[in-house]
Amino acid sequence: MLETIGIDSVDELFEQIPAGVRLGRSLDLEPALSESELVAHLTELASRNLDTGRELSFLGAGIYDHYVPAVVDAVLARGEFLTAYTPYQPEMSQGVLQAIFEYQTAICELTGMDVSNASGYDGTTVAADACYVAKHATGRSKVVLAETVNPQVRQVVKTYAPGFGLDVVEVPHRNGTIDPDELQAAASDAACVIFQQPNFFGCLEPAPDLAAAAGDAGALAVAHVDPVSLGVLEAPGAYGCALAIGEGQSAGNYQSYGGPHYGFFAARSEFIRRMPGRISGETVDSNGERGFVLTLQTREQHIRREKATSNITTNQTLLALAGLVHLSWLGPQGLRELGETCLALSHYAKERLSEAGLELVFPDKATFKEFAVRAGRPAKDAIRSARSNGVHPGYALGRDHAGLDDALLVAVSERRTTEEIDRLVEVLTA
Amino acid sequence: MKLVYEKSKPGRRASSLPKHDLPTPEIPDELRRSSPPRLPEISEPELVRHFTALADRTFGVDTGFYPLGSCTMKHNPRVNERVVSLPGFRDLHPLQEEDASQGALELMWRLQEILAEIVGLPAVSLQPAAGSQGELTGLLLMRAYFSDRGEGEQRREIVIPDTAHGTNPASVTMAGYELVGVKTDPRGNVDLDDLRGKVGPQTAGLMLTNPSTLGLFDEGIEEITRIFHEAGALMYYDGANLNAICGISRPGDFGFDIVHFNLHKTFSQPHGGGGPGGGPIAVRERLEPFLPVPAVVRDGEAFRLDYERPKSIGKVRGFCGPFGVFVRSYAYIRSFGPALKEMSEVAVLNANYMLALLKDAYELPFDRLCMHEFVLSGRRLKREHGVTTLDVAKRLMDYGFHPPTIYFPLIVPEALMIEPTETEAKETLDAFAEAMLAIVREAAEAPELLKEAPHARPVKRLDEVRAAKNPIVRYRFEEHEQPHAAGEPRQLEAQKGA
Numbered sequence: 001m002l003e004t005i006g007i008d009s010v011d012e013l014f015e016q017i018p019a020g021v022r023l024g025r026s027l028d029l030e031p032a033l034s035e036s037e038l039v040a041h042l043t044e045l046a047s048r049n050l051d052t053g054r055e056l057s058f059l060g061a062g063i064y065d066h067y068v069p070a071v072v073d074a075v076l077a078r079g080e081f082l083t084a085y086t087p088y089q090p091e092m093s094q095g096v097l098q099a100i101f102e103y104q105t106a107i108c109e110l111t112g113m114d115v116s117n118a119s120g121y122d123g124t125t126v127a128a129d130a131c132y133v134a135k136h137a138t139g140r141s142k143v144v145l146a147e148t149v150n151p152q153v154r155q156v157v158k159t160y161a162p163g164f165g166l167d168v169v170e171v172p173h174r175n176g177t178i179d180p181d182e183l184q185a186a187a188s189d190a191a192c193v194i195f196q197q198p199n200f201f202g203c204l205e206p207a208p209d210l211a212a213a214a215g216d217a218g219a220l221a222v223a224h225v226d227p228v229s230l231g232v233l234e235a236p237g238a239y240g241c242a243l244a245i246g247e248g249q250s251a252g253n254y255q256s257y258g259g260p261h262y263g264f265f266a267a268r269s270e271f272i273r274r275m276p277g278r279i280s281g282e283t284v285d286s287n288g289e290r291g292f293v294l295t296l297q298t299r300e301q302h303i304r305r306e307k308a309t310s311n312i313t314t315n316q317t318l319l320a321l322a323g324l325v326h327l328s329w330l331g332p333q334g335l336r337e338l339g340e341t342c343l344a345l346s347h348y349a350k351e352r353l354s355e356a357g358l359e360l361v362f363p364d365k366a367t368f369k370e371f372a373v374r375a376g377r378p379a380k381d382a383i384r385s386a387r388s389n390g391v392h393p394g395y396a397l398g399r400d401h402a403g404l405d406d407a408l409l410v411a412v413s414e415r416r417t418t419e420e421i422d423r424l425v426e427v428l429t430a
Numbered sequence: 431m432k433l434v435y436e437k438s439k440p441g442r443r444a445s446s447l448p449k450h451d452l453p454t455p456e457i458p459d460e461l462r463r464s465s466p467p468r469l470p471e472i473s474e475p476e477l478v479r480h481f482t483a484l485a486d487r488t489f490g491v492d493t494g495f496y497p498l499g500s501c502t503m504k505h506n507p508r509v510n511e512r513v514v515s516l517p518g519f520r521d522l523h524p525l526q527e528e529d530a531s532q533g534a535l536e537l538m539w540r541l542q543e544i545l546a547e548i549v550g551l552p553a554v555s556l557q558p559a560a561g562s563q564g565e566l567t568g569l570l571l572m573r574a575y576f577s578d579r580g581e582g583e584q585r586r587e588i589v590i591p592d593t594a595h596g597t598n599p600a601s602v603t604m605a606g607y608e609l610v611g612v613k614t615d616p617r618g619n620v621d622l623d624d625l626r627g628k629v630g631p632q633t634a635g636l637m638l639t640n641p642s643t644l645g646l647f648d649e650g651i652e653e654i655t656r657i658f659h660e661a662g663a664l665m666y667y668d669g670a671n672l673n674a675i676c677g678i679s680r681p682g683d684f685g686f687d688i689v690h691f692n693l694h695k696t697f698s699q700p701h702g703g704g705g706p707g708g709g710p711i712a713v714r715e716r717l718e719p720f721l722p723v724p725a726v727v728r729d730g731e732a733f734r735l736d737y738e739r740p741k742s743i744g745k746v747r748g749f750c751g752p753f754g755v756f757v758r759s760y761a762y763i764r765s766f767g768p769a770l771k772e773m774s775e776v777a778v779l780n781a782n783y784m785l786a787l788l789k790d791a792y793e794l795p796f797d798r799l800c801m802h803e804f805v806l807s808g809r810r811l812k813r814e815h816g817v818t819t820l821d822v823a824k825r826l827m828d829y830g831f832h833p834p835t836i837y838f839p840l841i842v843p844e845a846l847m848i849e850p851t852e853t854e855a856k857e858t859l860d861a862f863a864e865a866m867l868a869i870v871r872e873a874a875e876a877p878e879l880l881k882e883a884p885h886a887r888p889v890k891r892l893d894e895v896r897a898a899k900n901p902i903v904r905y906r907f908e909e910h911e912q913p914h915a916a917g918e919p920r921q922l923e924a925q926k927g928a
Contacts, residue, residue: 046518
């Protein structure tokens with residue numbers, strides 16, 4: 001090979017690098033591990049994590065211990081999906097392009113929207129994307145966030161805001177949910193309003209009223225929704241939202257210490273040319289046969305550069321594919337049953353905890369799979385004591401909400417049993 | 431092939447869910463789902479067959495050679511998939527207490543240390559989800575840094591060469607900066623005369639990919655650094671092409687203040703048909719206070735998350751970032767150790783070997799040795815035979831190869847950007863080069879063979895113009911328009927890849 005190139009040594013290949021900026025020593029890294037040593041090392045690291053198979057967990061707050069069906073693993077293990085790049089050459093990538101088209105359809109069906117992109121990074125960054133779309137669609141630069149939106153989502157929007165030239169306003173909750181009148185007042189001159197359904201406390205917002213309040217103020221209504229709730233809860237498109245976004249992890253992804261997962265971004269058709277990210281579209285080939293391509297690429301950074309609707313290139317396609325497989329496994333009936341199971345089990349947990357003398361933080365609010373309960377002592381103490389009995393009772397709300405230092409956010413997925421919930425009650429009241 | 435929705439039959443399902451005898455609480459009428467989502471209704475056997483058929487219609491690195499320039503389509507070792515599936519990683523909740531996630535925290539801390547050593551910068555945040563988010567994070571760091579120094583109003587411009595990936599200018603706009611373009615000189619380096627006139631007290635920073643998207647290491651890098659640092663500006667290194675220089679040269683040593691990594695390129699996170707990726711950033715000491723929270727820190731023998739960073743720009747993504755990507759990349763790097771240098775050496779060797787085989791048959795706009803990739807021009811084929819680079823790309827498919835990146839970088843007409851990577855055998859490189867040479871002969875002898883290519887894929891060329899003019903981006907069930915034959919398919923001669 002060196003002879004073909006016309007050089008005598010590999011070092012000559014690097015002579016274009018000025019001598020002054022060459023490293024001139026070995027990297028100071030630990031020696032290479034063989035495959036079996038590598039597995040042993042990572043197994044040891046993994047063993048020092050208490051996963052939800054080793055500790056009974058009621059943690060949620062955005063990431064949930066839902067069951068991931070075996071077909072998801074089987075499909076994602078296919079090397080063609082795993083090792084393909086973004087489908088720039090459609091004749092090589094019809095499978096992944098069709099899968100994205102089917103995913104977009106599933107997200108549109110769940111949310112009641114006309115168009116979905118191929119995925120965003122996660123449930124936080126799609127909220128920033130929504131603000132960017134809303135700013136350009138309305139010419140306004142204020143965005144309104146409900147305080148009941150996941151704090152991490154709000155933090156990410158605030159991080160992006162200076163670059164986007166946005167002013168962020170937050171509307172406080174009243175007894176666990178947002179007041180539509182207060183929201184409407186805050187939304188005057190706003191580009192968009194983002195609220196979450198079910199909200200961070202697990203409560204059901206008066207979502208149709210919030211969407212109407214945003215609309216009346218001339219702001220785009222953006223619903224941040226949980227995909228597994230949408231078999232039982234109304235679709236944002238049905239109550240007038242302009243955009244529907246969310247964290248996809250609940251549908252098809254493992255918890256994986258927070259990622260990689262997928263964020264979804266869906267919109268009414270009028271926003272199609274302002275969408276961030278990849279979109280797969282149907283067309284025909286020269287024989288008139290159906291095929292799929294990445295479409296509307298003039299929105300995107302590789303064509304439009306500084307005038308692009310977003311800088312996103314790499315997205316979360318494989319995780320979105322997992323979502324599609326999971327939703328196809330569930331079907332409409334399975335999705336509804338999953339939602340009903342979460343509702344019933346979490347309601348059982350609320351009742352049992354109340355009977356045992358613990359106070360719900362927002363007792364008159366309907367919830368879906370998560371709720372806030374007062375532990376009767378600082379939540380961090382309750383967590384410590386429950387964990388010493390093998391149960392993680394939930395998230396300490398005081399970490400980001402003043403005045404809720406004694407409150408736990410308890411998530412109950414379909415994987416929890418009534419016996420496990422009884423155990424939770426037992427350790428929290430011990 | 432039918433859509434999964436077209437295989438749907440009412441009442442069929444693959445799922446089984448736990449049964450219980452609890453009452454289901456009522457949802458208030460106005461919040462209850464009024465009509466069910468039309469998800470597929472399909473049995474598990476049909477579901478598996480459907481996605482198997484889709485996989486069969488997808489070409490990955492596992493299928494064959496995939497020399498997509500700037501994308502680093504190397505082999506993805508399967509041991510990484512094994513370790514990422516360990517329940518201690520896969521089923522770990524991101525809000526698990528620190529005492530019960532020490533293994534995850536240690537892995538992240540170790541990866542930070544490794545990445546810092548590879549690029550020669552001391553502080554790392556793993557949080558950004560992909561390269562372009564790393565870019566935006568880096569630019570937001572610049573904003574915060576200059577704002578903290580009282581220079582925020584003054585420094586409004588980011589300088590970017592004309593060879594840059596489209597993400598760079600797009601990130602500049604998203605960060606609220608103004609773009610200043612700079613030209614490339616006849617050797618493929620940044621044009622220093624052009625640059626000198628464009629850098630001053632108004633400059634916040636430079637974004638540079640080095641080696642550039644031409645596959646060339648910028649020979650004037652020391653002078654570039656001097657110009658920016660004398661102007662008090664910062665330098666951002668786009669790590670898309672880091673696969674060329676691991677263990678050989680470090681961006682921190684040649685003056686860069688901020689670097690992003692593409693874990694899905696250099697460190698073998700599988701590309702997954704478009705993602706996930708990982709875009710950690712490394713920075714110099716003076717920028718560390720501004721990094722995203724939480725920071726992963728070591729306290730004696732224990733590891734913890736530090737949120738107490740008052741100057742931090744905040745969060746750019748949920749939790750600590752795409753943890754599963756960290757597991758794979760950490761495993762990948764540990765399987766090399768200091769021999770990462772050999773990874774880069776072979777990547778550069780493979781690229782130069784293939785360049786030597788092809789440069790006479792195609793045009794080489796910058797006649798130098800290359801780094802890990804190179805850019806050819808198909809201009810002569812177009813002029814002499816009316817055959818475009820798009821035709822060459824489509825014809826390569828018939829030979830069983832994924833095409834290279836085409837029509838990028840923008841400054842090379844009819845560009846073909848080829849990155850073989852270090853994981854390809856010489857026989858594969860030879861076979862690809864033979865196909866490229868055969869295509870040159872075909873262009874002269876039977877150009878229609880190229881213009882009608884591909885001949886051996888599940889679909890023929892697709893009508894991209896139609897897809898963009900009349901976007902059909904979801905299935906519409908009963909109202910879905912049946913596709914019908916159009917005239918000639920029209921492709922866009924636009925960048926595909928990178």
